[in-house]
Amino acid sequence: MAKQYWLFKSEPEAYSIDDLAKEPGQTCHWDGIRNYQARNTLRDKIKVGDGVLFYHSVKKPMAVVGVCEVVREGYPDHTQFDANSKYYDPKSDPDDPRWYMVDIKLVEKFLRPVTLEEIKETEALFDMFLCRKGARLSVQPVTASEWKVIRRLGKRKPE
DNA sequence: GCCAACGTTGGC
């Protein structure tokens, strides 16, 4: 299958790209996703080798801050069975897990963040899922052309 | 801090 592209949102105060950069192997589990549409994407669609845009939400600057690669495809999110986790889901059956995650590895942190503001001003990115009204989905598809444009913007040297 | 837009839950 052709390489696919995705955008993962995270609030940087919960988990930022710098946190990922400090992980052993710069790899992490993308756990804690508790939305069925996002779950289906994690479980069924995302494949090893796919590209991921790492997006910081809520805290300014809201922006795509780097690029990751999927290193392990959908498997059950262990935090759903951990009563001490804030992602604990007592209704999930271990024999039929409700929630899934993937593992991603940092490829590069951008030289500069590609802000939401800038994305909204870039014609080639007008149709991005991120720009749609009420697009709260935290795991969303990105097209190959959007991917290229964002990467190019991120590689541009800071002013 | 506000609130619109969604998603989920649970009573009926």
Added chain:
DNA sequence: GCCAACGTTGGC
């Protein structure tokens, strides 16, 4: 299966 109530997300 409907839908009101509630909770959350996330930009402003």
